[in-house]
Amino acid sequence: MIASRFVSLIALFILVGALPCSAAAPRFTTRRVDGRNYVTLREFGGFYGFGRKWSRNQQTILLKKKYLSLQLKMDSREAVLNRDHQEIRLHLNFAPMEQDGEIMISELDVIKTLDPVLRPWSVAEFKVRTVLIDAGHGGFDRGTLGVTPGVMEKTYSLDTAKRLERFLKLAGYHTLMTRREDEYISLEDRAEQANVSSADLLISIHFNSASPDRGPSGVETYCLTPAGAPSTGNLGDQISDYQSNPGNKRDASNMLLAYCVHQSIIQNLDVSDRGVKRARFVVIKETNKTSILVECGFLSNPSEQSRIRAPAHREKLARSICQGILKFISYVSPKKPAAGPLKLRDAS
Ligand SMILES: [Zn+2]
Incomplete structure (x- = not known):
């Protein structure tokens, strides 16, 4: 019972991992860690205009540009977006992690959590009546x-x-x-x-x-x-x-x-x-x-x-x-x- 549940979990995981991104979604070079795709913070920061540098205070990472900053915490699923001096808490799907000196965010969070709020105009258009x-x-x-x-x-x-x-x-x-x-x-x-x-x-x-x-x-x-x-x-x-x-x-x-x-x-x-x-x-x-x-x-x-x-x-x-x-x-x-x-x- 446990074994078959494990196999189906793996099968579903592979299926989800293979799902294509939406047409509007950005494309990144990803690294696979523990069966999950990650994007490096350097590539993420470059794409979203934060630059490839950030400040780090122990576990807290701060990416900053004019009127917008994103605060991440290593090994924590909590993030804070500050737009026009107003902070909003966002909950990530997975905590950012570090490997071989690179800080990384899960691709699922980049596409599904951060991209819609950092590039709201990229969300597919539809008429609301x-x-x-x-x-x-x-x-x-x-x-x-x-x-x-x-x-x-x-x-x-x-x-x-x-x-x-x-x-x-x-x-x-x-x-x-x-x-x-x-x-x-x-x-x-x-x-x-x-x-x-x-x-x-x-x-x-x-x-x-x-x-x-x-x-x-x-x-x-x-x-x-x-x-x-x-x-x-x-x-x-x-x-x-x-x-x-x-x-x-x-x-x-x-x-x-x-x-x-x-x-x-x-x-x-x-x-x-x-x-x-x-x-x-x-x-x-x-x-x-x-x-x-x-x-x-x-x-x-x-x-x-x-x-x-x-x-x-x-x-x-x-x-x-x-x-x-x-x-x-x-x-x-x-x-x-x-x-x-x-x-x-x-x-x-
Ligand atoms: Zn209720």
């Missing part, structure tokens, strides 16, 4: 419970979703909702609604809990883990890590949407940045539309709970999510073809 908003939980599924009796995630996810709907409509977009009432809808049905509807994007709204720990607070934004990588917090080597899901068709736009929305929330609200993370949640895994799931704050943290309960905070949250979506749309909207040379008719 309709956004499906998914208010987490509902009905008997109350979601997480707050520290105050009676506070339920399903109430605040629906309220925030409705506020987001209003902002998106004001911006001129069509909207759909997976639920408008306090009703139960399965995760599979939510993903199916995205698949069969005219929705171009799926935005799932949730609130978080670390109960009984009241300490954690902040916002984290999830997009689907690429095939071949462990989700954030997992160490890897599970069969499911190597399987491709319907949502993986949209890896680049999923990442860019997560980054744009997360960045907008962190910029506009006084909340702590828990980062852009990876997960294989059913709702983002089973949809073939570009999708993210936003954990908008911790109901298990007393002061964050009281902020979340304030309508003005949820209004700001919804407006920030909308602004992030609009930023994303500005990157992926089909660009008008450049005007050809002006043709002048000879004067008769």
